Amino acid sequence: MRIASVVAALLGSLLFLFLVAPIAQLVATSGVEGGVRLGTDAELRRALGLTAATATAATLLGVLGGTPIAFLMERWRFRGRAIVAAFLDLPLLIPHPVAGIALLLVLGRESALGGAALDLGLRIVGSPVGIVCAMLFVSAPLYISGAREAFARVDPRYEAVARTLGDHRWRVFRRVTLPLSGRGLVAAAVVMWARAVSEFGAIVIITYNPKTVSVLSYDRFTSFGLREALPVAAILTVLALLPLTALRALRYERRPDLGAGAAA
């Protein structure tokens, strides 16, 4: 037992170091420089603003569309549920540049949808709209699976009781399900947002300009070399810590008895 504990602790520590060391090194080397650039580099500021705005827009769309999907997947036992679930996970399995190419086929200027949008004056490829689409495609599955977990933790009998107390489905969702799953849904949205912020592969195919931070750091690396890319990467890392910290705070504060409910 003792040996097993020591081995487990050792393995855990090694992995922790492996995960933290490169990021710590990056921030230590260029964190300060990145902070200074924030004041002087207008393109970096624009990229940060664009990244935050597009990631937020993608997350809002993901929440609006993903919440009903997650709820139905969790509460409605229908034939082919497993297949639908697999399709929803698919975007997570595809290499991101491939996802970008697939999106281009559907949303590009030559495609029916992209062409129609262009006729209406909405440019998708090469615009912030394209960035939002790319982010939504690669990160919405994370929200949906997180939201499903949040709904699964709410015992359907709470909803059953609320219905016998006179509430129709929607009112039950608003008065019972949402308050009981709220923290889980917010946590899932934060994960989606963080994933959207870090996206590169799909975005670079659909919209190179205007640049998100991820595209900007790549652009600086190919044009000017590592020295110019590092501060951009460092500042993105520091800013990414914010939603992650918020997420963990939510996780630890979660109330203990949502699902088991009642129990005597």
Place this chain on the structure above:
Amino acid sequence: MIEALGLAARAGSFRLQDITFTVPDGAYGVVIGPAGSGKTTLLETIAGITPQTAGTLRLGGRDMQVIPPEQRGLGLVYQHGYLFPHLSVEQNIAYGAPDPIAASEVATRLGAWDLRDRAVESLSGGERQLVALARALARRPAILLLDEPFSALDPRRRESTRRELRRIHREWGTTVLQVTHDFTEAGLLGDVAILLDRGRVLQSGRPEEVFRKPASSYVAEFLGAENVFAGTARAIDGSDPAGDAPNELHQAVEFRTGALRIYAVANAVESPGYAVIRAEEVLLSLEPQLGSSARNLFRGRITEISTLGALTRISLDVAGTPLVAALTTRSAQELGLVVGMEAYASFKAMAVHLC
């Protein structure tokens, strides 16, 4: 009124099948069945939570096939209460109540209103049951469905809550359907007994009929060889030799059924009602056992002897009332019991459960 005719439903891999029974308007129905017999699924099907797959369900004469739970005019109380953890106790009670004052009144009657400022998480299992019951009654439902609603209450609280619920049931004319795995523990037989096992109704009807005339040997065995008598009870003050003063929890009671007077000890007198004596509690002897502590002693004639392995059931006719005793086959043989013989049956007042 609750009418189920060939009702069927499915919950996961469990099936309710061919459920047929009627609980008349304003009556109290009790569903008796072992764990896993489908009692909760039955309540959820009546409530419309679990969709019916076949048959007919009528509540108050209306067919419920397409009526959603919120329009069925019923209340449902689960064993574990399912109080909304994000709301206060007071908000829970008022959740579906059209009138907050009426809600507080019924909560007060049940003793749940004193808990209104407590956090839901801090309530004990029994307190949750009280609040859940108050929450369901606060809407004044025409039909109340109860899933072992008193199981977590201590005996004293259980008794007072049960009494108050009976009073509300009579005052409001509420039709009640309560499920239990042990009706002596629930202290209740109601107006209609429905026996449920493995998703099917074995038998339903007036409790004394169901117990007296089990439809099959399986039902008889399922019921565990109980003696069930319908009759009237009255407290006999000061007749309890052990008690100095009338005690709320233990009252001497005389129960009359047919020509029999049965002595019992109970903490509340419900009359008319039922007296239940487990067949194992009934002792048989060939001579009256003088000096025994048993308060009840009857002479009767043996009408039937049935032996099932090591257990023998002896049916006696006591002045026209059938009484069943269960004894080991060996004892029955040693006593030399035969049909037509006279014998004495005795049991303690404590062995009589009044329901």
